[in-house]
Amino acid sequence: MKFDVDKDGYYGNFGGAYIPEMLYPNVEELRLNYLEVINSSSFKEEFDSLLTHYVGRPTPLYLANRLSEFYKTSIYLKREDLCHTGAHKVNNTIGQIILAKRLGKQKIIAETGAGQHGVATATVCALMGMECFVYMGEIDIERQKPNVERMRLLGATVVPAKSGSKTLKDATNEAMRHWISHPSNTHYIIGSVVGPHPYPDMVTRFQSVISKEIKIQLREQTSSEIPDYVVACVGGGSNAAGAFYHYLDDESVKLIAVEAAGKGNETGQSAATTVLGKAGVLHGSKTLLMQTEDGQVTEPYSISAGLDYPGIGPIHAHLFETGRVTFESVKDDEAMIAGMQLCKLEGIIPAIESAHALAILDKVKFKKEDVVVLNLSGRGDKDLDTYINWKENSI
Amino acid sequence: MNRINKLFKEREGDILSVYFTAGYPQLDDTLKIAKSLEEAGADLIEIGMPFSDPVADGPTIQESNKKALDNGMSIKVLFDQLKELRKEVSMPVILMGYINPILQYGVEQFCESCKAVGVDGLIIPDLPIAEYLKTHKTVFDKYDLKNVFLVTPQTSVERILTIDQHSDSFIYMVSSAGTTGAKTAFSEENTKYFKRINNMGLANPTLIGFGISNSETFQQAAHYSRGAIIGSAFIKLLATSKERDSISEFVKEIRGKMQDKRQKK
Ligand SMILES: Cc1ncc(COP(=O)(O)O)c(C=O)c1O
Numbered sequence: 001m002k003f004d005v006d007k008d009g010y011y012g013n014f015g016g017a018y019i020p021e022m023l024y025p026n027v028e029e030l031r032l033n034y035l036e037v038i039n040s041s042s043f044k045e046e047f048d049s050l051l052t053h054y055v056g057r058p059t060p061l062y063l064a065n066r067l068s069e070f071y072k073t074s075i076y077l078k079r080e081d082l083c084h085t086g087a088h089k090v091n092n093t094i095g096q097i098i099l100a101k102r103l104g105k106q107k108i109i110a111e112t113g114a115g116q117h118g119v120a121t122a123t124v125c126a127l128m129g130m131e132c133f134v135y136m137g138e139i140d141i142e143r144q145k146p147n148v149e150r151m152r153l154l155g156a157t158v159v160p161a162k163s164g165s166k167t168l169k170d171a172t173n174e175a176m177r178h179w180i181s182h183p184s185n186t187h188y189i190i191g192s193v194v195g196p197h198p199y200p201d202m203v204t205r206f207q208s209v210i211s212k213e214i215k216i217q218l219r220e221q222t223s224s225e226i227p228d229y230v231v232a233c234v235g236g237g238s239n240a241a242g243a244f245y246h247y248l249d250d251e252s253v254k255l256i257a258v259e260a261a262g263k264g265n266e267t268g269q270s271a272a273t274t275v276l277g278k279a280g281v282l283h284g285s286k287t288l289l290m291q292t293e294d295g296q297v298t299e300p301y302s303i304s305a306g307l308d309y310p311g312i313g314p315i316h317a318h319l320f321e322t323g324r325v326t327f328e329s330v331k332d333d334e335a336m337i338a339g340m341q342l343c344k345l346e347g348i349i350p351a352i353e354s355a356h357a358l359a360i361l362d363k364v365k366f367k368k369e370d371v372v373v374l375n376l377s378g379r380g381d382k383d384l385d386t387y388i389n390w391k392e393n394s395i
Numbered sequence: 396m397n398r399i400n401k402l403f404k405e406r407e408g409d410i411l412s413v414y415f416t417a418g419y420p421q422l423d424d425t426l427k428i429a430k431s432l433e434e435a436g437a438d439l440i441e442i443g444m445p446f447s448d449p450v451a452d453g454p455t456i457q458e459s460n461k462k463a464l465d466n467g468m469s470i471k472v473l474f475d476q477l478k479e480l481r482k483e484v485s486m487p488v489i490l491m492g493y494i495n496p497i498l499q500y501g502v503e504q505f506c507e508s509c510k511a512v513g514v515d516g517l518i519i520p521d522l523p524i525a526e527y528l529k530t531h532k533t534v535f536d537k538y539d540l541k542n543v544f545l546v547t548p549q550t551s552v553e554r555i556l557t558i559d560q561h562s563d564s565f566i567y568m569v570s571s572a573g574t575t576g577a578k579t580a581f582s583e584e585n586t587k588y589f590k591r592i593n594n595m596g597l598a599n600p601t602l603i604g605f606g607i608s609n610s611e612t613f614q615q616a617a618h619y620s621r622g623a624i625i626g627s628a629f630i631k632l633l634a635t636s637k638e639r640d641s642i643s644e645f646v647k648e649i650r651g652k653m654q655d656k657r658q659k660k
Contacts, residue, residue, distance in 0.1 A: 008525075018494060020451040020520040021545040022569060024554070163457055169448065176450045181573040183549050281495045281521065282448060294469040295499030296447040 003248045003319065009197025012321060014288075014314035017196035018281045022180040026188075027284075029103065031198045037102050038095065038205060050094050051209065054127070055084045057091075061217035061373070066345040073366035076227070077348070077376045078214055080239065087351060087378030088207060088239045089120040093189055095206035097124040100187035107131045107186040111161075111175040113140055113168030113235075114305035115147025116351075116378060117191030122156035132156040135175040137167040140305060147382055165299050168309055172283050192236025193313030196284030200241075200313050207242025214373055215246055222371060229366070231256045232375040233357040234327075235271075235306045237313040239377035248324065256364065257316060258356045260302035261329035271300035272329035273312045274320045282310070288317040303332040303386065304352040306378075330359040336390045338362065339380065351378030352386060398487035398515045399541050399564045402438060403600050403621065410622025411613070411649065412439035412602055413629050414491065416459040417476070418468025419445075420633055425476045426483055431639045433484045435646035440484075441518060441624065444470055444492030451520040453576030455627040459634075470500045470508075477512040489543065491518040502531060506538040516541035516564055524558060532561075543567050548588045552595070559597045566599045568592060568620060570606045577628040578606035581615050589619035610651025625649060 009015050009031070019027055037043055051057040059079045068075045080088040093110075100108060108125050110132070112118030118134040125132035134151055138160045141148050151158050159178075164170040179188045193200040193207075215225040230247055232240035234257045247253040262270040270276060273288050280289035282297055290298045290310040302308045312320075319325040330338075339355030342348050350358060354377045366372055380387065402410065413432050417425045425442065432440055445460035445468050452460070473490075480488065490509065497505050497519065509517070517540050522531070527542055535542050541564035546555050548571060558566060570578070571585055581589075592601060603616035604624030616623035632645050 016526060017523060018521045018526065019523060021523070021550065022451065022547050022572065022574075024523065025549040025551070163454070164447065164461070173448050173450050177453075177574050180451065183547075183572045278499075280498060281493075283450075284521075289495070291495070291499065293499065294471070295496030296464060296469075297495070 001249050003315065003324065005197065005201040011315045011318035013279065014286050014317040015197055015200060016286050017284055018286065019196045019284045020180065022183065023176070026179065026183055027196050033103060034099065034198050034202050037099055038202070043098060043102070046098050047095055051091065055090055055094060056082060057209065058213040058217070059083060061214060061221065063221065064346050067342065070345060071361050071366060072368055073370045073372055075361065076218070076371065076373045078210060078243065078373060080210065080375060080377050081348065081350065081354065081379035085120045085123050086381060087116045087120070088210065088242060089117045089191060090123065091209055091242065092191065092203050092206045092238060093117070093120040093124045096187070096189045097128050097130065100189070101128060103187065105185055105187040107133070107182065108189055109133045109135065109175050109178050109186055110189045110191060111135045111168065111171040112191065113137070113171065113308055114382065115140070115144040115151065116306060116382065118156070118158070119147050119150050119154070121189050122151040122154035125156060126154045133159055133178065135159050135161050135171040135178065137161045137165070137171045139166040140168065140171070144305060144382070167299070169297065176283070192238040193241045193315055194236040194283055194285065194311060200285065200315055203238050204241040204245060204315060207238050208245035210239070210242035210375060211244060211246035214243065218373070226250065226253060227371040227373045229254045229256060229370065229372040230375070231258065231357050231360055231372065233258045233307060233353050233377060234312055234316060235309050235353060236311070237316040239375055241313065241315055243375035244325065255325040256360060257325050257327050258360050259327060259329040260304055260307035260356055261331045262301040262303070264331055265329060269301035271302040271307050271309065273310065274327040275329055277311070285314045287311050287314040288320065304335065304356065306351070306353040307356060328360050328363065330356045334359040334362070336387070339387065348376070349380035350376055351380050352383045354378055397539055397541055397564070399439070402487050403565060406438065408621055409617050409650070410438045410602060411436070411646065412441060412622065412624040413437045414441040414443060414624060414626035415629055415633060416443040416445055416456065416463050417473045418463035418466045419459040419630070420462065420637060422466040422468060423476065424637055425473065426479060428633070428637060428642070429480070429488070430483045431642040432646070433486050434639065435643040436650065437486065437646055438622070439487050439489065441489045441491045444473060444490055444496060446493040446496060449493060451574055453574040453627060455577070455630050456575050459630045470496055470505065474508045474512060477514070481513040487515045488513065489516040489518055490514050494519050494522045503534050506534050506540055509540055510538040514540065516543055518543045518567065520545060524561060528561060545569050546592070548572060555592070555595065555597070559599055562599045564599065565621070566597065566601045567624070568601045568603045570603055570616070573605065575605050575626050577608035577631065578612060579608060581606070581612060586615065586619065589616070593619045610649050613649050614651060
């Protein structure tokens with residue numbers, strides 16, 4: 001496919017494996033083995049079986065009638081919120097834990113921001129009986145207490161990242177340092193399409209089940225597998241990569257990625273990487289990155305912890321640069337209003353990350369006959385406090 | 396001849412390289428510390444360019460990076476400070492730092508500035524050899540900057556040979572799996588690895604780094620290689636004192652009672 005990673009691990013100008021030598025043997029082991037393992041029939045069988053019987057796939061593609069009526073078009077929600085653990089993140093952790101097991105690893109590490117990827121990792125570690133360490137910024141541990149408790153209940157050790165700004169970026173740094181210090185039996189389950197090659201490609205492949213299902217379901221429901229639009233939010237970009245993947249080569253499908261603009265792109269409190277970032281290197285890949293003129297990585301801000309990351313996956317940097325995907329950004333308030341609207345119109349409480357994708361419905365002029373597929377990446381149970389606080393403060 | 400090559404040509408062993416972070420503890424300490432280290436008898440210095448996300452570093456160097464950035468250190472400021480470098484010190488100087496700030500400064504411009512102030516080599520932990528060869532080697536060579544690569548206990552023989560082939564200064568042997576940080580002693584596993592590399596007959600000399608903290612670890616390292624690199628232990632000293640006398644004391648302490656192999660064979 002045209003937008004697949006090349007043999008050097010690049011998507012156009014972005015990607016690569018900018019890792020310290022200490023990580024080379026582990027990343028190289030993955031690079032040499034991942035395709036053979038995940039393309040083997042026994043892997044596919046185990047992966048598909050767990051996605052079906054454990055995760056609950058396929059997730060529904062739901063024609064949201066009242067939402068469609070409101071926006072005078074046809075809106076289909078891809079219900080990743082109905083996955084076990086409440087978000088698309090588990091598609092990737094299932095894939096990676098099977099791979100890790102097949103590579104003979106005994107321990108798993110992961111980073112997490114909001115805790116969704118941490119919970120999804122703790123879950124599959126329990127499932128496979130593997131030891132699990134989740135790195136989480138000290139500030140995020142405070143902000144996301146219920147997910148911390150969930151991980152602990154599942155048997156994971158939650159390790160506070162106390163360095164730097166004590167959020168997702170630092171949790172990722174700490175996870176990498178742990179991996180550097182424990183190279184022989186540990187696999188690092190990265191939670192998005194970020195990190196050194198082959199991670200972005202590997203995670204994209206695991207998440208691509210989303211668009212694979214959309215095609216089948218859309219054909220069943222509309223007699224064409226081709227929508228006019230696919231919309232998804234972007235933190236690191238894994239749910240978007242999954243929702244776009246099987247449509248990337250079909251230029252007739254308009255793809256919209258939605259970043260978090262926080263309090264506004266001019267306020268210095270935003271996480272909209274394609275607006276505010278420049279090419280740079282962080283966490284093992286060259287990509288668009290929010291940084292100072294001197295190349296120091298800056299702290300993003302978003303009301304949504306899952307979108308609060310200073311970079312995007314290299315595949316998205318490439319899709320942005322080539323213009324294949326249109327990037328929009330949505331402010332905190334716009335996302336919160338869109339999230340509340342979905343509660344009232346459809347009886348679905350979306351994750352605040354996904355609410356950013358929903359907010360775009362108000363900004364793009366769709367035609368009545370358009371078919372719009374929107375990836376509802378997660379459910380909002382984890383965000384109840386944020387919704388309630390926002391509602392109280394905005395009255 | 397590049398000063399690094401000259402050092403290894405003239406000196407048989409016990410080479411002491413000291414790492415410190417530019418702009419730490421105070422912004423304008425960089426040159427003063429370099430000068431004190433030379434007077435104290437260090438042979439080579441590695442000046443760290445601070446970065447917001449130093450993934451290969453342990454807590455001590457992380458903290459010094461953060462402090463230096465808060466003090467206002469940047470590559471621009473550093474080159475400004477280093478304008479007087481060659482009036483003050485004559486030993487080889489290596490800049491060490493992560494790739495992103497260098498990319499933003501501009502790789503060619505960076506190399507040009509290095510050459511202009513008298514920097515001899517670079518250590519960029521997150522620039523792997525493949526990317527170096529593909530994109531940066533020509534420019535580094537143009538300005539006679541030696542790029543130093545790391546090897547670890549996990550690095551395969553084949554890869555060590557590749558690294559040796561593309562090195563022209565020394566190879567930085569990371570003592571054990573881990574980030575930078577001080578250790579009090581090396582285990583048998585460490586020394587087995589030191590011996591293994593020592594016996595490979597590499598074209599480049601090696602220095603051992605990560606975990607060197609006292610005269611004992613320095614001597615062990617220097618026994619299996621041409622010398623050693625001290626970082627975190629020196630940063631810890633700087634956190635308490637950056638006076639010439641304490642730096643001199645520190646270096647003496649590290650060299651310990653070792654017989655001085657500093658003259659050429
Ligand atoms: C529900 C949900 N959606 C989206 C994201 C953002 O991640 P990505 O861009 O990798 O899909 C997260 C991350 O935590 C999430 O929990």
